[in-house]
Amino acid sequence: MKKLIKRILELENISKELEPSEAKRNKYFQQIQDYTNYFINDIEETKAYSDKKVKQGVLSINGCKKPLSRLLQVYADEVVDKGINAASGRHIGYVPGGGIYTSALADYLADVTNEYAGLFYASPGAVTMENEILNWMKSIFGFPEDSAGALTSGGSIANLIALTAARDHHKIKSNKITKSVVYLSPQTHHCINKALKIIGLEDVILRYSDLDKNSRIDTKKLNLQINKDKTNGLNPFLIIATAGTTDTGAVDSLMEIGKIARVNNLWYHIDAAYGGFFILSRQKKEIFNGIEMADSLVTDPHKGLFIPYGSGAVLVKNKEAITHSHQYTANYLQDAARNITNIYDPADVSPELTRHFRALRIWLPLQIHGLEPFIACLDEKLLLIDYFRRKLQEIGFKTGPTPDLSISYFWYPSKIVDENMFNKKLLELIHKDGNVFFSSTVINNKFVIRMAILSFRTKLRTIDKAIEIINKLRLKLEKDFDLV
Numbered sequence: 001m002k003k004l005i006k007r008i009l010e011l012e013n014i015s016k017e018l019e020p021s022e023a024k025r026n027k028y029f030q031q032i033q034d035y036t037n038y039f040i041n042d043i044e045e046t047k048a049y050s051d052k053k054v055k056q057g058v059l060s061i062n063g064c065k066k067p068l069s070r071l072l073q074v075y076a077d078e079v080v081d082k083g084i085n086a087a088s089g090r091h092i093g094y095v096p097g098g099g100i101y102t103s104a105l106a107d108y109l110a111d112v113t114n115e116y117a118g119l120f121y122a123s124p125g126a127v128t129m130e131n132e133i134l135n136w137m138k139s140i141f142g143f144p145e146d147s148a149g150a151l152t153s154g155g156s157i158a159n160l161i162a163l164t165a166a167r168d169h170h171k172i173k174s175n176k177i178t179k180s181v182v183y184l185s186p187q188t189h190h191c192i193n194k195a196l197k198i199i200g201l202e203d204v205i206l207r208y209s210d211l212d213k214n215s216r217i218d219t220k221k222l223n224l225q226i227n228k229d230k231t232n233g234l235n236p237f238l239i240i241a242t243a244g245t246t247d248t249g250a251v252d253s254l255m256e257i258g259k260i261a262r263v264n265n266l267w268y269h270i271d272a273a274y275g276g277f278f279i280l281s282r283q284k285k286e287i288f289n290g291i292e293m294a295d296s297l298v299t300d301p302h303k304g305l306f307i308p309y310g311s312g313a314v315l316v317k318n319k320e321a322i323t324h325s326h327q328y329t330a331n332y333l334q335d336a337a338r339n340i341t342n343i344y345d346p347a348d349v350s351p352e353l354t355r356h357f358r359a360l361r362i363w364l365p366l367q368i369h370g371l372e373p374f375i376a377c378l379d380e381k382l383l384l385i386d387y388f389r390r391k392l393q394e395i396g397f398k399t400g401p402t403p404d405l406s407i408s409y410f411w412y413p414s415k416i417v418d419e420n421m422f423n424k425k426l427l428e429l430i431h432k433d434g435n436v437f438f439s440s441t442v443i444n445n446k447f448v449i450r451m452a453i454l455s456f457r458t459k460l461r462t463i464d465k466a467i468e469i470i471n472k473l474r475l476k477l478e479k480d481f482d483l484v
């Protein structure tokens with residue numbers, strides 16, 4: 001016994017390193033704070049993109065102790081300085097969000113207190129907070145109070161949960177799969193296809209709808225296709241609409257699709273991962289009419305609420321459907337099971353048991369700032385895309401159709417060199433320059449530069465700067481091609 005105690009105390013002495021003293025905590029915190037202050041103070045000047053490579057081996061782990069100051073330098077040089085600067089307002093490429101500071105503080109708080117957020121029994125406060133956020137979302141989207149839902153790591157997992165509920169509600173088991181039909185848009189985010197594969201529905205029939213001139217699902221043709229499929233003895237069971245497509249920000253005709261789903265008794269899923277929170281905008285309310293008809297809905301706080309990455313949400317009206325595949329108990333959870341209330345445990349509506357306490361990173365910013373600045377920011381983005389498109393047109397660029405939300409695209413109509421080649425080269429130059437970041441996509445076989453304005457840090461001056469850069473690089477490219 002003596003030997004045992006001696007060894008335990010020896011180990012305690014070594015492992016106490018994991019609980020730094022207050023003085024050491026303050027020192028660490030100061031260093032992190034100094035770095036994050038520097039990062040934020042400098043954000044308007046730092047590049048939005050860098051194609052520099054990560055130095056080989058610098059991030060590898062060798063098990064030895066290193067000072068935080070050195071690690072912060074490595075972090076700044078090898079992580080923050082490489083690739084897309086997702087915190088920058090000049091990241092106008094893939095759907096950005098920015099990542100608001102008070103949410104980062106909430107993560108710090110959640111991590112230090114290490115709140116468990118899987119079961120009400122273990123963490124009644126954390127779970128209640130999560131449910132309050134979901135209740136708030138239900139009220140925004142017109143979902144009944146008794147709907148279920150979960151906060152997820154992002155839109156992909158949220159869609160996965162929703163589609164699982166759709167599958168279970170319609171009892172799409174192996175004998176039915178190859179006759180079952182899912183209706184979606186060619187603009188549907190690829191995470192939906194991924195989710196269908198993951199949940200065993202790879203072999204369902206996917207009916208990609210034709211689109212109207214605004215890239216929305218053509219509802220007349222959708223209706224005809226459903227009737228045809230029914231007549232042919234198939235099993236239509238799911239329609240997926242998008243409220244804010246990734247390519248062009250289009251919002252499908254949610255009400256009309258909802259009516260079609262209702263008449264045909266189909267599960268109606270809306271992926272509003274990118275666009276959902278624009279419902280808060282004073283300018284866009286009516287475009288979301290019909291969203292309340294969905295059986296399940298996905299929206300991402302790490303997009304439209306500017307929360308740092310790691311925040312999605314799913315709402316599902318039918319509790320039995322969402323819990324069918326997710327609600328389990330086990331001997332080692334019998335204490336939790338004894339505490340059954342009418343409150344849904346997050347673990348009952350998601351594949352996760354132990355999960356990050358995601359509620360606080362949404363709750364704290366909403367409580368500290370109130371809703372108004374969030375709404376103003378969304379309104380601002382809608383006006384900025386309009387401003388950006390007009391400015392682009394002024395300097396000779398073509399732009400896609402007026403967008404429903406804050407994603408659009410543009411290209412330079414080069415007369416002499418192949419247009420696709422010109423715009424590809426232009427984007428390469430923009431990436432090399434790195435002061436502003438755009439992505440690209442293909443629309444009607446045309447290579448176009450895509451802009452997604454959603455960072456809370458994207459301002460009028462950001463767009464002016466972007467225009468200045470685009471124009472400078474376009475002129476350079478024309479010179480290079482000897483066109484001027």
Ligand SMILES: Cc1ncc(COP(=O)(O)O)c(C=O)c1O
Nearest residue numbers: 095154155156189191246273274
């Ligand atoms: C419409 C849409 N759905 C789903 C996703 C996937 O969300 P996440 O990247 O959070 O998993 C995205 C991402 O941009 C999206 O735009």
